[in-house]
Amino acid sequence: MNASLKGKKVRFDDQYLHVELVDGRIISTPIRWYKELQNATFNQITNYTFICANTGIEWPDIDYHLNIESMLIATSQAKAA
Structure with missing residues (x-):
């Protein structure tokens, strides 16, 4: 990580x-991937919290978790496809 x-x-x-x-960069991925x-x-998507020392995001209302690093991996895989 x-x-x-x-x-x-x-x-x-x-x-x-x-x-x-935290370093100022912004990662953007299509919402349709999720x-x-x-x-x-x-209201559900704006109710989030950072988890795992801020390396992941949790949306408790929909029981969904996203690892921030996976956003970069998904981007690389999408370009290769």
Whole structure:
């Protein structure tokens, strides 16, 4: 795990999940990659907490967890496909 991949803030728009890292970078991935988030209400997706020393995100209302590093791996796999 890359120690700099720690989340600071999460936000959404119509198409993307954006995670701001503590080092200032922003990772953005298509919201359609996360069916649970795509199907959730606005209140459910905005109710998140960072877990695992800020390396993961939990949405307790929908029982969904996301490892921040996996967002980069998914991006690499999507480009290869």
